[in-house]
Amino acid sequence: MSSPVPVVLERAAVTAPAVGGVAARELLSPTTLHLNDRRIALIGANGQGKTTLLRLLAGLVAPSSGSVSVAGLQWARDAKALRGAVGMLFADTAAQLIMPVVQEDVELSLRPRRLPRHERRAEALAQLRALGIERLAERSVYELSGGERQLVALAGLRAAAPRLLLADEPTAALDLVHRDSVAAALLGSEASLIVATHDLELAAECERAVWIHGGRVVADGPPDELIAAYRASARGLAPWPGAETGAEA
Amino acid sequence: MNPGPGALLAWIPGASPVHRAPLWLKYLVLVALGLLGTVWRTAPVGLGLLLLSVALYALAGRAVLRTWATPLRFWWWILLLLGTYQWFFVSPPAAVGLVACMFALVQCARLLLLTTPTSELLDGLSAAAAAVRIPPERTALVLALFLRTLPELSASWGRSREAAAARGLKRAPLRTATSLGVMAVARARDAGDAMAARGLLAEPAEHPSEPRATR
Numbered sequence: 001m002s003s004p005v006p007v008v009l010e011r012a013a014v015t016a017p018a019v020g021g022v023a024a025r026e027l028l029s030p031t032t033l034h035l036n037d038r039r040i041a042l043i044g045a046n047g048q049g050k051t052t053l054l055r056l057l058a059g060l061v062a063p064s065s066g067s068v069s070v071a072g073l074q075w076a077r078d079a080k081a082l083r084g085a086v087g088m089l090f091a092d093t094a095a096q097l098i099m100p101v102v103q104e105d106v107e108l109s110l111r112p113r114r115l116p117r118h119e120r121r122a123e124a125l126a127q128l129r130a131l132g133i134e135r136l137a138e139r140s141v142y143e144l145s146g147g148e149r150q151l152v153a154l155a156g157l158r159a160a161a162p163r164l165l166l167a168d169e170p171t172a173a174l175d176l177v178h179r180d181s182v183a184a185a186l187l188g189s190e191a192s193l194i195v196a197t198h199d200l201e202l203a204a205e206c207e208r209a210v211w212i213h214g215g216r217v218v219a220d221g222p223p224d225e226l227i228a229a230y231r232a233s234a235r236g237l238a239p240w241p242g243a244e245t246g247a248e249a
Numbered sequence: 250m251n252p253g254p255g256a257l258l259a260w261i262p263g264a265s266p267v268h269r270a271p272l273w274l275k276y277l278v279l280v281a282l283g284l285l286g287t288v289w290r291t292a293p294v295g296l297g298l299l300l301l302s303v304a305l306y307a308l309a310g311r312a313v314l315r316t317w318a319t320p321l322r323f324w325w326w327i328l329l330l331l332g333t334y335q336w337f338f339v340s341p342p343a344a345v346g347l348v349a350c351m352f353a354l355v356q357c358a359r360l361l362l363l364t365t366p367t368s369e370l371l372d373g374l375s376a377a378a379a380a381v382r383i384p385p386e387r388t389a390l391v392l393a394l395f396l397r398t399l400p401e402l403s404a405s406w407g408r409s410r411e412a413a414a415a416r417g418l419k420r421a422p423l424r425t426a427t428s429l430g431v432m433a434v435a436r437a438r439d440a441g442d443a444m445a446a447r448g449l450l451a452e453p454a455e456h457p458s459e460p461r462a463t464r
Contacts, residue, residue, distance in 0.1 A: 060442050084448035095439035096446070098397050100259050104368045108393065109447045111386055117372060140259050142400065160448045 005071045005085075005164040005192040007035040007057060012066035014052050027052040029216045030066055035194065039187060041203035041223055042196040043230055044212040050196035051091070053212065054166045057194065058088040070164055084112070087162030087191070091169040093146075093153040102144070102152050103128065103137040109159035127155045131185050147178025154185055165191040171199045200227050213241050258362045258399060261316070267309035268364045272373040275361050282357050286350035292342045295349025302356040309364050316363065320355065323403075328352060367396060390449060394440055398433075405432040 014028040028049045042050045055061040056068055059075040059082060068075055073082050090096045099105040106124035115123065128134045133151050136144065144152060150170060157165065167186055171179045183202050186193055197203055209223040211230055218241035219226050232238035262268075267275075286298050306314045321328075328348050335344035362370075374392050375385035409425045409432070 058446055060445060083445065087448065088446035090439075090443070090446065092439070095436065096443045098393055098440065098443060099367055100396065100400070101367065104366060107368050108449070111371075111389065112448065114386075117368075120368075138262055142259070142404075157447060162448065 002163070002190060002192075004036050004038045007033070007071075007164070007194070008069045009033040009056075010067045010069075012056060012063040012068050014056055014061055015064040027215055028056065029214075031217055032066075033210070033217060033220070035208075035210075037207040038192050039206035039208070040192075040194045041206040041209045042194065042212055043198075043200070043203050043209055043226060045234065049212045049215040051168050052215075054088060054168050054194065054196050057164070058086055058166050059083070060088070084160060085163045086166065087157040087160055087164070088166040089150075089153055089157055089168060089170055091172065093149045096153040096156070097141040097149065100140055100142070102133075102139050102141060105141060105152060106156045106159050109156045112160075124155075124159060127159045128152075130158070131155050132181065145178075147174045147182070150174060150178065150182050151185070154182065158185075158189065158191075162191050165189055165193050167193065167195040167197075169197060170195060171197065171202055200231070203227060211241070216242070218242065258359060258396070260366050261310075261312050261363050263310045263312065263364065265308060265310045265313075265364070267305060267313075267360065270364075272365060272369060275365065276373075279357055279361055283354055286354045290343075290346045290350045292345040292349065295346045295353060298353035298357075299349050302353045302360070305357070305360055309360060313360070313363050317356065320352075320359070324355075362396075367393070370396075390444065394444075397440065398436075401436050402429065402433060405429055405436065408432075 009031050011030040011032055012028070013026065013030040016025045016027055018024040031053070042053060044050055052061065056063060057070065059079060062075065070082055070086055073085075075082055097105050099108050103121065103124050106127050107120050110120045110123055113120075125134060125137060128137055131151050131154060133148065133155065136148060136152060139148075141149070141152065154170075165186070170182050170186060174182060179199070183199070183205070186195060186202075187205055193206075195202065195206070203209055204223050204227060206223050209219075209221065209226040210217055211219040211226050219229060229238065233240045282298060282301070286294065303314075303317060306317045328351070331351070332344045332348040335347050371389040371392055375389045378388035379385040406425065406429055409428045410420070413419075413421065413425065
C-alpha cells in the first residue's frame with residue numbers, strides 16, 4: 001500500500017459571489033485541516049459543505065481565501081501536476097460519463113498517456129475486469145443502471161490513476177449488491193480516499209472522520225465517536241453543533 | 250438516463266463490410282456524397298441518394314437497417330417545414346430534391362457514427378489534427394463533448410416534458426425550451442468538471458463557483 005497523500009487546508013474558505021440580487025454566500029468557513037490518512041470520511045447533513053470541500057480539494061472550486069495543498073502542491077500554482085493526481089467521483093455519475101459506450105468512456109481517461117489503441121483497449125478492459133464489470137464493456141452508457149453507472153465512472157477514474165480519490169455520495173441510491181461493490185472498490189483502491197457520505201457503515205470503515213456542519217468542521221477524529229455524536233444530533237438526542245451559540249441546525 | 254433521439258447516433262457493434270471499412274474510406278464516401286447532394290440538389294439525385302442510403306444500411310446489417318426510418322419520428326417536422334416552404338415558394342421538384350438530399354445525407358452521416366466506435370473517430374480526428382499541428386488530444390476532447398451534447402440535450406428535453414407531465418402540467422414548448430437552455434448550461438459545466446475530475450484538463454478553477462448542489 002502506498003503512503004497516504006497529505007492534504008492541507010490553511011484557513012481555506014469558499015464564498016459564492018453575489019449574482020444579480022442574490023447576496024454573496026459563504027459555503028465553507030475558513031477551515032484549517034491537516035489530512036494524512038488513507039481513508040477519510042466526511043459526514044454531516046445535507047447542504048452543510050461536504051461537496052464544497054471535495055470540489056475545493058479537486059480544484060473545481062478555487063478558495064476565496066486561504067490555501068489548499070495536495071501532496072505539497074497547490075492548485076493555484078501546480079494545476080497541471082495536480083490534475084492527473086486527483087480524481088473525483090461525482091454524486092451524479094450521469095454527468096461523469098462522457099463517451100457513449102462503456103469501454104470507450106474508460107479509454108478516454110487513458111488518452112493523455114498516448115498509448116497505442118490496442119494497449120488502451122486492453123487497459124480499459126483490465127480496469128473494468130478489476131471491478132467485475134467487464135460484461136458491460138460494449139454497453140451504451142445510457143442503458144446502465146445507477147449501480148452500474150457508478151462502477152463504470154469509478155473504472156474511468158481509476159484508469160486515470162489518481163493518487164487521491166475523492167468520492168461524493170458514492171453509495172447513494174444503490175441496492176445492497178452495488179453498494180457493497182462500490183464500497184469495496186473504493187476502500188480497496190491504491191489511491192488515498194476522501195469520501196463524503198451519508199452511508200455511515202462506509203464511514204465507519206474509514207480511519208478518520210470529519211464532521212461538517214454549517215460550512216464548518218465541527219469535529220474530527222475516529223469514525224465511531226463522530227458517527228455516534230452525529231446520530232445523536234440527527235435524532236434529536238443532542239443539539240446540533242453550534243446550536244447552543246445560535247448557529248443554524 | 251433517457252437516451253431519446255440521441256441514441257440514434259450511438260454505435261451499433263457489428264462485423265459488416267461497412268463496419269470493417271477503414272475510417273478514411275467512410276469519410277471519403279461521405280464527402281463525395283455530400284458534394285453530390287449539395288451541388289446537384291435535384292429530385293432524381295435526392296431520390297437516388299435515399300435509395301443508396303437504404304442500400305448502405307442494409308449492407309451494414311439488419312440491426313443498422315432497422316434504425317433507418319427512426320430519425321423521421323423525431324425530425325419529420327423539420328423536413329415537412331422545409332419541404333412545404335420549397336413546394337410553395339420554389340417548385341415541387343425543388344422541394345422533393347431538397348428534402349430527399351438533406352435526409353439522405355443526414356442518414357449517410359449517421360451511418361458513419363452507427364458503424365464506427367467513437368474512440369476510432371477520435372483517433373482519426375486526432376491524427377488529422379496532429380497532421381496540421383492542431384493539438385490532437387484537445388481536438389478529440391472537443392469531438393467527444395460534441396457527440397455527448399446531442400444525446401444529453403435530447404434526454405434533457407424528454408426529462409423536462411416528463412417532469413411537467415408528472416405534475417399534471419400541459420405541454421408548453423416555451424417553458425420546456427427555457428428549462429432546456431438552463432440545463433444545457435449546467436450540463437456543459439458538469440462536462441468540464443467531469444473532464445477535470447479525470448485529469449483531462451489542466452486549467453485550475455479561477456473563481457469560487459456559483460452555489461451548486463451541496464451536501
